[in-house]
Amino acid sequence: MPIVYSHLNALALSPVAQGFSEQELRNMPYMNTGYKGAFSLLDILSQIPGTILISHSSEGCDSDFVPVEIRYRKRFRMENKYLFSTHLNETDVIFGVEAPLQRAVKEAVERFNPQAVFIRAKCCMAGRSNTEMKEEIADIQRHYLIPILFARCDSLATPSYRRKPLPPDPAWAQVAHLGKRTGTFFNRLNYGRNPGFSNLLDQAPVPWNIMEPGASWNHYIESASATASLYYGTVEFGTQWGNMLEREWMVPAQKLVPYGWNGTRSALLETGRLCGGLPAFERIVNAEEAKWHPSLTECRRRLKGKRILPLMIQNWGDEESMLCMLRELGVIIPGSAEEQIQWKTYLGEEETVNTFYGEEGLTLGSVSGYKLLSLVREIQADVVIVMHNDIACWCARLGIPTLEIRDPRRGLPFQAYSGLVHLGQRLAGLCENPGLFKKLAQCDSFPFRGEWMAQSLLRKQDL
Amino acid sequence: MKSALFGQSRGFCSLGAQQSVEAIHGAISISYTGRTCAYRLYQGMSEMNGHQGMGNYGGSSLICTGMQTLGSPRKKCTDLLPNVLETLKKTHRTDLFVVLTGCLAEIIGEDTDAVVRHYRKAGYPVIHVNLPGFAGNAWLGHEKFMRGLVDQWVEETFEQIPGLVNLWADVPYLDPFWSGNLLELKRLLEGIGLKVNVLFGLGSSVDAWKRIPSAALNLVISPWVGVSLATLLRERFGTPFLHWSRVPVGYTETARFLTAVRHCFSIPEKKFNDFLKLEKKAYFWHLNKGLELFIRDDLRFPRAVHCIADCHTALSMAFFFKDEMGIPPGKLFLIDKAPAKYLDQIWSLGDAFEIIWVDNALEIEPRLLQESQNGEPAILLGSFWDEPLAKKLGYAFLPISAPLGERLVLNQAWCGTSGALRLLEEFWNAVLSL
Numbered sequence: 001m002p003i004v005y006s007h008l009n010a011l012a013l014s015p016v017a018q019g020f021s022e023q024e025l026r027n028m029p030y031m032n033t034g035y036k037g038a039f040s041l042l043d044i045l046s047q048i049p050g051t052i053l054i055s056h057s058s059e060g061c062d063s064d065f066v067p068v069e070i071r072y073r074k075r076f077r078m079e080n081k082y083l084f085s086t087h088l089n090e091t092d093v094i095f096g097v098e099a100p101l102q103r104a105v106k107e108a109v110e111r112f113n114p115q116a117v118f119i120r121a122k123c124c125m126a127g128r129s130n131t132e133m134k135e136e137i138a139d140i141q142r143h144y145l146i147p148i149l150f151a152r153c154d155s156l157a158t159p160s161y162r163r164k165p166l167p168p169d170p171a172w173a174q175v176a177h178l179g180k181r182t183g184t185f186f187n188r189l190n191y192g193r194n195p196g197f198s199n200l201l202d203q204a205p206v207p208w209n210i211m212e213p214g215a216s217w218n219h220y221i222e223s224a225s226a227t228a229s230l231y232y233g234t235v236e237f238g239t240q241w242g243n244m245l246e247r248e249w250m251v252p253a254q255k256l257v258p259y260g261w262n263g264t265r266s267a268l269l270e271t272g273r274l275c276g277g278l279p280a281f282e283r284i285v286n287a288e289e290a291k292w293h294p295s296l297t298e299c300r301r302r303l304k305g306k307r308i309l310p311l312m313i314q315n316w317g318d319e320e321s322m323l324c325m326l327r328e329l330g331v332i333i334p335g336s337a338e339e340q341i342q343w344k345t346y347l348g349e350e351e352t353v354n355t356f357y358g359e360e361g362l363t364l365g366s367v368s369g370y371k372l373l374s375l376v377r378e379i380q381a382d383v384v385i386v387m388h389n390d391i392a393c394w395c396a397r398l399g400i401p402t403l404e405i406r407d408p409r410r411g412l413p414f415q416a417y418s419g420l421v422h423l424g425q426r427l428a429g430l431c432e433n434p435g436l437f438k439k440l441a442q443c444d445s446f447p448f449r450g451e452w453m454a455q456s457l458l459r460k461q462d463l
Numbered sequence: 464m465k466s467a468l469f470g471q472s473r474g475f476c477s478l479g480a481q482q483s484v485e486a487i488h489g490a491i492s493i494s495y496t497g498r499t500c501a502y503r504l505y506q507g508m509s510e511m512n513g514h515q516g517m518g519n520y521g522g523s524s525l526i527c528t529g530m531q532t533l534g535s536p537r538k539k540c541t542d543l544l545p546n547v548l549e550t551l552k553k554t555h556r557t558d559l560f561v562v563l564t565g566c567l568a569e570i571i572g573e574d575t576d577a578v579v580r581h582y583r584k585a586g587y588p589v590i591h592v593n594l595p596g597f598a599g600n601a602w603l604g605h606e607k608f609m610r611g612l613v614d615q616w617v618e619e620t621f622e623q624i625p626g627l628v629n630l631w632a633d634v635p636y637l638d639p640f641w642s643g644n645l646l647e648l649k650r651l652l653e654g655i656g657l658k659v660n661v662l663f664g665l666g667s668s669v670d671a672w673k674r675i676p677s678a679a680l681n682l683v684i685s686p687w688v689g690v691s692l693a694t695l696l697r698e699r700f701g702t703p704f705l706h707w708s709r710v711p712v713g714y715t716e717t718a719r720f721l722t723a724v725r726h727c728f729s730i731p732e733k734k735f736n737d738f739l740k741l742e743k744k745a746y747f748w749h750l751n752k753g754l755e756l757f758i759r760d761d762l763r764f765p766r767a768v769h770c771i772a773d774c775h776t777a778l779s780m781a782f783f784f785k786d787e788m789g790i791p792p793g794k795l796f797l798i799d800k801a802p803a804k805y806l807d808q809i810w811s812l813g814d815a816f817e818i819i820w821v822d823n824a825l826e827i828e829p830r831l832l833q834e835s836q837n838g839e840p841a842i843l844l845g846s847f848w849d850e851p852l853a854k855k856l857g858y859a860f861l862p863i864s865a866p867l868g869e870r871l872v873l874n875q876a877w878c879g880t881s882g883a884l885r886l887l888e889e890f891w892n893a894v895l896s897l
Contacts, residue, residue, distance in 0.1 A: 060476020063507025103467035390524035
């Protein structure tokens with residue numbers, strides 16, 4: 001079925017046309033909003049019963065309390081009464097933001113007797129660097145016996161973490177060893193939003209210390225006593241915590257990638273080997289594969305020959321995991337290395353690429369939506385999967401069935417065999433029912449100039 | 464002693480005016496802030512407030528220069544702006560750029576204004592509004608943005624358009640029902656023969672803002688938002704304004720409102736009366752369907768309507784339920800921190816009600832818990848935050864103010880006559896579901 005924007009394709013597409021020089025096309029800025037790890041951290045920490053989270057910020061900075069509260073209510077069937085803010089205002093900015101935070105911590109400790117207090121601090125409001133803020137919180141800590149912790153993912157990370165040279169915060173490492181638990185047990189860290197793989201692990205007779213949203217504070221403070229840690233899902237916090245335990249407390253950490261058929265099988269068997277219960281895990285593998293195989297076969301039949309384009313940020317393995325699943329679903333992945341096509345591009349740092357994906361590709365997560373449109377238009381996939389801040393609605397308005405995976409920082413769903421089948425069913429459903437998207441495309445509502453819409457930033461190159 | 468712990472973000476911050484820019488067709492906001500500032504506000508004010516969507520230039524595709532935190536300054540933000548402006552001019556179809564600066568630019572003292580002035584002189588359609596989040600809530604931000612736009616963009620014109628009204632009512636996105644309400648108000652005003660200059664939402668444009676001085680009347684429908692702007696417009700262009708301090712809900716209030724507007728124009732009496740007659744007939748025809756329900760004696764039925772919202776919404780609702788439906792008002796918790804100069808007037812409006820200005824939303828629960836001791840059934844109108852409280856008190860609950868949470872609002876309105884009927888449906892459905 002022709003796509004409605006085909007009138008644009010009729011325009012002469014040239015890599016350097018309509019007044020854009022090559023240099024301009026290369027230097028176009030990333031200019032969209034972004035998710036940050038701080039949000040997933042807020043989501044995780046605010047769900048630890050018995051603790052308190054204080055956002056040291058203005059009221060506007062707390063606009064993300066709503067989605068966090070929604071998830072809290074769904075999980076616990078009650079409202080979160082332990083999520084606070086200091087609501088900094090102009091007076092605080094002028095006369096100092098230390099006192100409101102000190103008062104807030106004091107009141108929180110006295111009123112609620114929490115096991116820990118997490119502080120999410122907006123440095124711009126406080127006029128402080130992260131390091132200064134950390135020192136200020138360390139200063140507050142001196143007055144209390146319970147941990148008062150600066151809530152930042154990079155507080156757990158090594159100094160080389162990304163481009164921020166913030167050293168790991170020893171306070172977090174200490175927390176993991178506050179509690180003592182004897183005997184053999186294994187940490188299980190999963191902060192993704194898909195319980196598929198966790199459900200499988202629950203079937204095995206392994207003494208778990210489960211660390212996931214909603215887990216009690218005891219699970220965190222006992223984690224350094226574990227025999228080993230397994231972390232899966234693609235959420236930064238779980239990875240960082242697992243690595244911290246290994247670095248600071250010599251608890252071996254194993255990353256699992258339970259996405260797709262083979263990935264799930266490997267992850268289960270690896271878990272079995274690590275936890276000393278391989279036969280039990282083999283039984284789970286056999287039972288699950290027998291259960292899901294017919295559904296997978298059916299998905300593959302429905303998706304045969306379909307071209308599915310994933311536009312994913314490359315956070316913590318999201319893109320690789322999605323590519324694995326798509327390969328197992330038997331779809332065509334445009335821009336994959338298997339196609340053996342060379343592309344001339346203005347989207348990434350390289351002038352030519354052989355694949356859109358991975359470190360050698362376009363690093364799609366750092367390309368703004370207004371530029372990615374060119375790729376989407378060029379490829380004309382049957383479905384676009386979007387795990388990116390700002391391109392999903394544009395793909396849909398182009399008339400292309402679109403599956404949006406929200407909140408990149410909350411990890412990739414579709415874990416385990418059930419997740420793979422679920423993904424396949426969603427994609428097949430979109431391929432077979434593109435009505436909404438085709439109708440949307442008939443309403444030309446793009447805010448971009450025609451010249452820009454016709455501009456090619458990516459094209460096949462003759463080899 | 465006042466609590467140092469606050470909760471339940473409802474008023475967001477002045478940078479929330481990014482959503483007001485989004486509501487003007489053809490205008491692009493350039494958030495000169497950290498990337499998460501812009502995204503969080505979108506999340507709170509649009510996505511988690513009725514799933515109002517990204518629109519054309521907003522939402523998660525909102526233009527943002529991004530700013531580094533204080534600890535790791537890389538480029539000055541004023542270095543980023545030229546590149547973004549040049550790019551947008553080539554790629555986006557737009558009539559106006561609105562540069563919005565937030566806390567960080569204000570704290571480190573960047574002279575964004577000078578950069579923007581330079582570009583405006585060079586022929587770029589660009590203005591700048593300084594909206595540090597610590598300086599106020601989203602209602603104040605909206606007002607400040609409107610004033611900035613008028614100051615920097617709207618020029619005097621000698622062309623007067625008879626019967627043209629500039630409509631200043633709901634705050635876009637912050638009130639999740641803003642677009643439906645504006646359409647309903649437009650319908651009513653056009654019904655009596657006026658032309659409405661649509662400044663936000665469907666049918667709006669940057670050109671409409673240029674037409675502001677051509678209007679015969681500025682119509683402000685709010686207890687305080689927009690009043691200072693209308694005063695400014697009167698000073699600059701001599702345009703009179705009518706300040707109607709609450710949104711008309713229901714036939715009685717709508718008729719009173721339209722009559723007041725009519726007095727500002729020479730609208731033929733017959734045309735006016737014919738329109739009102741039709742409105743009245745349709746309104747009461749539908750209202751009569753619910754009569755059996757309204758008059759029934761049922762232990763679940765509310766004997767008070769409590770409301771937690773901005774004063775624009777809360778007062779309008781309270782008047783409607785009291786005057787039109789005969790349900791006594793309960794406590795009105797007002798959350799929008801109106802500037803001091805408007806407080807007396809708002810107090811006088813609410814003589815019949817118990818008004819409580821709320822600085823910290825956590826203060827509401829103890830007060831309502833005390834109120835519920837009498838055991839009388841009531842309904843609570845509020846936001847997503849208030850639903851558990853209503854449940855705890857055994858009250859019916861109707862979400863009417865920001866943030867709405869996981870609900871979808873497309874063109875729903877609660878003002879005028881058709882909006883009031885819709886409101887009644889929602890109200891009674893909430894009561895009956897108890």
